[in-house]
Amino acid sequence: MEATIVLDNVKHYPVLLKEIISVISPQHGGTFIDCTFGQGGYTQEILKHKNTKVIGLDRDINSGIIGKKVEKKFPNRFLFKNLKFSNLNNLKLKNENIKGVVFDLGYSFTQIKDLEKGLSFNSKGKLNMMMGLNNFSAKDAINNLEVKEIERILKYFGEEKDAKLISKNIVKERQSKEIDTQGLVKIIENSKRKKNYKTHSCTKSFQALRIFVNKEISELIDGLIYSSKILKKGGCLAVVTFHSIEDKIVKYFFRSISENKTVSRYEPKLQEKKILFERVLKKPIIPSEQEIKENPPSRSAKLRYLIKKEDSYDIESDIYEKFSHLIEIENLGLKL
Numbered sequence: 081m082e083a084t085i086v087l088d089n090v091k092h093y094p095v096l097l098k099e100i101i102s103v104i105s106p107q108h109g110g111t112f113i114d115c116t117f118g119q120g121g122y123t124q125e126i127l128k129h130k131n132t133k134v135i136g137l138d139r140d141i142n143s144g145i146i147g148k149k150v151e152k153k154f155p156n157r158f159l160f161k162n163l164k165f166s167n168l169n170n171l172k173l174k175n176e177n178i179k180g181v182v183f184d185l186g187y188s189f190t191q192i193k194d195l196e197k198g199l200s201f202n203s204k205g206k207l208n209m210m211m212g213l214n215n216f217s218a219k220d221a222i223n224n225l226e227v228k229e230i231e232r233i234l235k236y237f238g239e240e241k242d243a244k245l246i247s248k249n250i251v252k253e254r255q256s257k258e259i260d261t262q263g264l265v266k267i268i269e270n271s272k273r274k275k276n277y278k279t280h281s282c283t284k285s286f287q288a289l290r291i292f293v294n295k296e297i298s299e300l301i302d303g304l305i306y307s308s309k310i311l312k313k314g315g316c317l318a319v320v321t322f323h324s325i326e327d328k329i330v331k332y333f334f335r336s337i338s339e340n341k342t343v344s345r346y347e348p349k350l351q352e353k354k355i356l357f358e359r360v361l362k363k364p365i366i367p368s369e370q371e372i373k374e375n376p377p378s379r380s381a382k383l384r385y386l387i388k389k390e391d392s393y394d395i396e397s398d399i400y401e402k403f404s405h406l407i408e409i410e411n412l413g414l415k416l
């Protein structure tokens with residue numbers, strides 16, 4: 081199995097590829113949904129197995145260029161959709177033999193390098209951060225939200241200790257000029273009380289803004305709920321996360337649908353629910369030392385998976401209530 085794909089002389093490393101293929105078992109055939117098609121790393125590996133079909137989704141229209149090439153190569157076995165995975169229910173998949181749904185969350189190397197997208201604090205481009213199919217940009221948020229609202233985003237989505245000071249300085253600065261990416265970098269650097277020499281001063285705030293702009297919390301929760309519904313008996317739901325908020329959501333959801341005990345003390349009725357999923361491993365699968373050496377950004381990846389035990393569309397989970405405090409913050413974007 082090749083671990084890399086070469087795209088215009090840039091190497092793309094699909095993270096935990098061998099491990100993903102081993103848990104979803106495409107050698108038995110069936111339909112697979114690649115919810116984060118990206119550069120098609122997972123999809124192309126699945127399609128190497130006969131009797132498989134893949135539907136690849138990506139909110140970034142640029143992924144469609146590779147998507148079209150894969151469609152040409154596998155005309156009856158692959159379909160690309162420029163769609164957010166929160167809209168998985170629009171695909172009318174109830175009668176498909178769905179044997180695997182995979183998520184590889186976060187951003188591809190190509191997106192991080194794309195100046196137009198402005199996802200990284202190294203970007204000299206616009207303060208954008210939109211992955212695709214968004215309603216507002218980071219520029220809209222930073223230049224329009226109230227100080228307390230910006231503080232909540234930085235604190236809860238980035239776990240940024242200096243959220244209060246950074247948001248105060250953002251609001252002060254924007255009175256004299258519109259803030260762009262490098263402007264924001266300077267504000268954050270000047271607001272940090274303690275320098276951390278291991279991570280860049282902007283890492284947490286930029287993570288927070290990307291989550292907010294792309295509504296990553298509700299995207300993930302909706303995506304998990306719909307994919308657990310459409311999977312058929314014996315099918316696998318596999319998710320690769322990159323930061324602690326994503327992992328907390330996946331871990332909680334997986335527990336809530338694979339254990340008979342109530343996860344939340346507020347939901348006693350979950351005690352009688354039917355258990356439809358099996359969590360084979362309690363601990364996540366992480367990249368090998370070799371993979372981290374070859375592709376250092378993979379070091380924070382965690383793969384969790386579940387196997388569906390029965391065909392059923394009725395999934396009970398209190399996941400929305402559990403993370404309602406985060407969804408509330410995301411909803412601040414509705415006014416932008």
Ligand SMILES: C[S@@+](CC[C@H](N)C(=O)[O-])C[C@H]1O[C@@H](n2cnc3c(N)ncnc32)[C@H](O)[C@@H]1O
Nearest residue numbers: 094116118119120121122138139140164165184
């Ligand atoms: C880490 S990359 C996936 C790489 C892919 N596994 C591969 O091997 O090429 C993540 C991709 O997910 C897409 N994405 C992120 N959130 C999404 C969402 N809510 N709906 C659809 N696509 C999403 C991003 O645009 C990006 O292309």
